[in-house]
Amino acid sequence: MDALVNKRIKQVLKGDKDAFAEIVDLYQHKLFQVCFRMLGNRHEAEDIAQEAFVRAFINIHTFDQKRKFSTWLYRIATNLCIDRIRKKKPDYYLDAEVAGTEGLNMYSQIAAAEELPEEELMKLELQDRIQYEISRLPDKYRSAIVLKYMEELSLQEISEILELPLGTVKTRIHRGREALRKQLSKQPNFL
Amino acid sequence: MNACPERIVHYMHEYLDGEITREHELELKTHLQSCVDCQAHMHELSNVVAFVKGAAHVKAPADFANSVMARLPKEKSHAGVSRWLRRHPILTAAALFFLFMSSALFTNFNEEQQFSFTKQENVIVEGETVIIPEGQVVTGDLVVKNGDVRIDGELDGNLTIINGTKYMASTANITGTSEEINEVFDWLWFHIKDGAKDFISFFEKEETKK
Numbered sequence: 001m002d003a004l005v006n007k008r009i010k011q012v013l014k015g016d017k018d019a020f021a022e023i024v025d026l027y028q029h030k031l032f033q034v035c036f037r038m039l040g041n042r043h044e045a046e047d048i049a050q051e052a053f054v055r056a057f058i059n060i061h062t063f064d065q066k067r068k069f070s071t072w073l074y075r076i077a078t079n080l081c082i083d084r085i086r087k088k089k090p091d092y093y094l095d096a097e098v099a100g101t102e103g104l105n106m107y108s109q110i111a112a113a114e115e116l117p118e119e120e121l122m123k124l125e126l127q128d129r130i131q132y133e134i135s136r137l138p139d140k141y142r143s144a145i146v147l148k149y150m151e152e153l154s155l156q157e158i159s160e161i162l163e164l165p166l167g168t169v170k171t172r173i174h175r176g177r178e179a180l181r182k183q184l185s186k187q188p189n190f191l
Numbered sequence: 192m193n194a195c196p197e198r199i200v201h202y203m204h205e206y207l208d209g210e211i212t213r214e215h216e217l218e219l220k221t222h223l224q225s226c227v228d229c230q231a232h233m234h235e236l237s238n239v240v241a242f243v244k245g246a247a248h249v250k251a252p253a254d255f256a257n258s259v260m261a262r263l264p265k266e267k268s269h270a271g272v273s274r275w276l277r278r279h280p281i282l283t284a285a286a287l288f289f290l291f292m293s294s295a296l297f298t299n300f301n302e303e304q305q306f307s308f309t310k311q312e313n314v315i316v317e318g319e320t321v322i323i324p325e326g327q328v329v330t331g332d333l334v335v336k337n338g339d340v341r342i343d344g345e346l347d348g349n350l351t352i353i354n355g356t357k358y359m360a361s362t363a364n365i366t367g368t369s370e371e372i373n374e375v376f377d378w379l380w381f382h383i384k385d386g387a388k389d390f391i392s393f394f395e396k397e398e399t400k401k
Contacts, residue, residue, distance in 0.1 A: 028256055031251075126245065131246070180239045184239060
């Protein structure tokens with residue numbers, strides 16, 4: 001597959017835009033999945049995954065063809081996701097009253113987003129439940145866990161994608177597993 | 192569980208990463224057999240992994256690829272040129288070099304309208320004419336720009352005249368080569384030859400050094 005991808009990249013470099021369509025075809029599901037797991041929202045995931053491909057196209061001359069293309073692509077996508085997550089973090093005052101609600105401030109909003117009441121949790125389908133738990137992980141652990149268990153990548157590859165030492169990746173996965181264990185152990189039936 | 196060494200939890204993660212050594216695995220197994228709390232911990236971690244791995248593969252929407260292609264920037268007309276330049280850095284450098292070199296040469300040719308010549312002994316200058324008097328011998332090369340040369344005596348070396356004429360008496364003698372340069376292209380050719388000579392002598396020097 002790498003040989004085919006490199007061939008297509010060379011065509012793109014020569015100005016053949018259509019050759020890029022094949023690259024998109026090959027990686028679209030992987031990239032969309034990472035973005036979806038990171039962001040927890042199909043709309044945003046689609047937007048960011050598309051943006052990742054556009055960035056890859058614009059910067060394709062900076063890609064070193066001796067390296068793995070998917071690693072490079074994943075790196076662009078995870079960086080965009082992390083940027084998006086950080087931008088989403090509230091930059092407004094937490095105790096400001098939310099418009100249209102009486103006595104309801106951002107504290108109660110966040111609490112609601114962080115933890116659903118148990119009866120609500122019970123109603124969630126398993127797939128939604130998995131996504132819910134993943135989205136509650138801090139973004140550092142989330143990216144490592146998503147790449148490891150949902151994209152099924154090796155620790156070495158994850159370290160290249162996140163541009164982190166192998167040891168740091170392992171620590172993040174360990175802490176991510178422990179964090180999930182704590183999240184799930186509060187609710188019965190899962191562990 | 193408080194009594195359990197911290198490394199046991201670490202071994203659990205090593206085990207889950209599939210990167211545990213035999214000794215660590217043995218220690219972990221022995222410990223788990225005797226410690227209910229750690230057994231539960233290990234069990235929960237394994238369940239966490241199974242839980243996360245249970246995530247279904249999600250697929251990109253059907254029109255995803257088309258949307259990406261539509262979002263790609265339109266190629267500007269000069270993009271082809273800049274790509275070519277990027278892909279051929281040496282040719283680009285060479286082209287730039289020649290561009291600057293030739294422009295410098297042309298401007299030099301037009302600007303240097305002043306009379307000048309190589310300073311040599313036994314040479315007389317009258318107006319814009321350089322004269323080697325009868326019976327005199329000049330050793331070394333002579334270059335005259337924008338002026339004439341009259342040779343009555345002897346020149347032991349090369350003579351180059353740029354934008355000028357050469358008058359020779361019957362007694363005149365030039366041991367080296369003599370050339371007159373009056374056109375832009377001659378001028379250019381002269382410079383190239385000159386550069387090549389320097390270039391070659393540079394290598395010769397290098398070789399003799401060795």
